[in-house]
Amino acid sequence: MTLVAAENSALDLEMARDPKVVLLGEDIADPAGGVFKVSKGLSTKYGTARVRATPIVEQSIVGTSVGLALGGYRPVAEIMFFDFITMAMDQLVNHAAKFRYMSGGATPTPITVRTVVGSSRFGAQHAQSLEAWFMHTPGVKVVMPSSAADAKGLLTAAIRDDDPVLFIEHINLAYGRKGQVPVGEHVVPIGKANMLRSGDAVTLVTYGAQVPIVLDAAEQLAADGIEAEVIDLRSLVPLDIETVLESVERTRRAVVVHEATRFAGPGAEIAAQVNEHLFGELLAPVQRLGAGFVPIPFSPSLSNFPTAAVVVESVKSIL
Numbered sequence: 001m002t003l004v005a006a007e008n009s010a011l012d013l014e015m016a017r018d019p020k021v022v023l024l025g026e027d028i029a030d031p032a033g034g035v036f037k038v039s040k041g042l043s044t045k046y047g048t049a050r051v052r053a054t055p056i057v058e059q060s061i062v063g064t065s066v067g068l069a070l071g072g073y074r075p076v077a078e079i080m081f082f083d084f085i086t087m088a089m090d091q092l093v094n095h096a097a098k099f100r101y102m103s104g105g106a107t108p109t110p111i112t113v114r115t116v117v118g119s120s121r122f123g124a125q126h127a128q129s130l131e132a133w134f135m136h137t138p139g140v141k142v143v144m145p146s147s148a149a150d151a152k153g154l155l156t157a158a159i160r161d162d163d164p165v166l167f168i169e170h171i172n173l174a175y176g177r178k179g180q181v182p183v184g185e186h187v188v189p190i191g192k193a194n195m196l197r198s199g200d201a202v203t204l205v206t207y208g209a210q211v212p213i214v215l216d217a218a219e220q221l222a223a224d225g226i227e228a229e230v231i232d233l234r235s236l237v238p239l240d241i242e243t244v245l246e247s248v249e250r251t252r253r254a255v256v257v258h259e260a261t262r263f264a265g266p267g268a269e270i271a272a273q274v275n276e277h278l279f280g281e282l283l284a285p286v287q288r289l290g291a292g293f294v295p296i297p298f299s300p301s302l303s304n305f306p307t308a309a310v311v312v313e314s315v316k317s318i319l
Helices: 003-017 042-046 058-070 082-096 131-135 148-160 210-223 241-251 266-278 308-317
Strands: 021-025 051-053 074-079 112-117 141-143 165-170 194-197 202-206 228-232 235-237 254-261 287-291
Touching (some): 003 021, 003 042, 003 148, 058 082, 074 082, 074 148, 131 141, 131 235, 131 266, 141 148, 210 228, 210 254, 210 308, 241 266, 254 266, 266 287
Parallel strands (some): 021 051, 141 165, 202 228, 254 287
Antiparallel strands (some): 141 235, 194 228
16 A cells, blocks of 8 residues: 555544544545545545545644543544644644543544645745644644554554544655555554664664665665664653664664654654763763755755665764
């Protein structure tokens, strides 16, 4: 399946399993089935009472989802692009993330917010990786799959979770390479990283659309006799720092790679924790690779996301 087909399968299975699962978002009902077609066919199958096409008002999409969650439903809210989630920050950060804590656990808010990170061809207002904002918000879980199988498994886990989950998809993975995906129920636990490649020279930590790029870099390094261990975090909150530390304790070198800005990005937290736990064991400072601290340029030729060549160069610089 493609990543989109895998997510559609997850939504279909969860809607069939639990009548309290409802979808909300702009243009998600048929015939459109969502701008990226993730909900294609679901309103025809389950009706528009459960697959609700909404006005273009992100704060209302998430706000309504909060009310539905408090009423016993498990809403899946689609925010068309990650950048647009700024319109719903109050509902997600001040309401959904807080109710369970403020009520002593009496009012959980099982909301899944699906959103898409764009590519540079959509320009500065449609391509920002803002995951660090929500990593900094207690009460919200944050996941970002890199494969179709993980997309299905993590989305299923998110819908079943009693906490708000921000589920981030990358448009470059949506219709790209296909992967083997279980056609039936498939759950990937939130908070467990995936070791994609073993090695003893350096640990490469990444997630989302950077995973295939980092794997490409690892292949290039292997051709030079440098074996890199590759970890796909999958979940940013909870962060599986134990798997990262276990790996770095063996390799004694680490490079963290993401598309979010390098300055104050997720890699800063990961590097800080590695330094705190393994400072005396490291053979080199932890390297962080991310986008430059500028708005995303429209022209792909000006893109400053980490490439495989940049990852290779960073690794060789600390060997």
